[in-house]
Amino acid sequence: MKYSIILTISFVFLFAVNVSAQSQKDSLAIKQAALDYIESQHNAKPTQFERSAHPRMVKRTFWTDKKTGKEYLRETFRDAMILLAETYNKDGSRFPKNPKKEVVILDIYDKTASIKLIADDWIDYMHIVKLNGKWQIVNVLWQLNDSKDH
Template identity: 40%
Template structure:
């Protein structure tokens, strides 16, 4: 199950762009949970960097990074399939769209802030900053 929210300032953007941005975000998050490499591959720019801060409340904080290849490998290995489907709800919220760039938040077991860009006439994810969703329903 998933929900989609669109912030009002995005409504002036072309409807086909909004649909494509939503589809890209869903390819990313549903592709992860379904172990669907085709969807994940389609969603990610070749130079993707996905980041997470570990130990944020200590003097030993680290910035962990994944690239597209690692994301595809983890997806193929079924990383997201280990989580039962009834234990999370997927939400996609478009935060902002400006011409050929967009910011999107996805919520599930995780919170992901996605930066997308229109690249070769296709919306793809360039950057992701993520963390565990401590307030999941």
């Protein structure tokens, strides 16, 4: 009986510590970083992307070489993503009228977070870090919904 009570109190204490490590403000800022990332492409607003991404952000995916059929890892950096945000949907034809942009927070621990962004044609897994009071994306791993299109 004593063991059960101690275990219950320990569990409650550990749960309370984890919950207090994140605030509603942090959750909203993390979600906003992910939304700025995708909405910058929807709206062709590179400054919106810039505020969401740390200067050393890296985005990766797998790709298939058409000649050899071998898969390899492709990397894109923040500067290229800023240009993409400016040009990718400039004519407004790349996304549906009401594009999908579902943000799922997978985990938050103190100053780091993992999220999943579900868009129309792909998903992004992101690592977001809080530096100097600001949440910014540092890593993105993405894939198209149909991996054969890579």
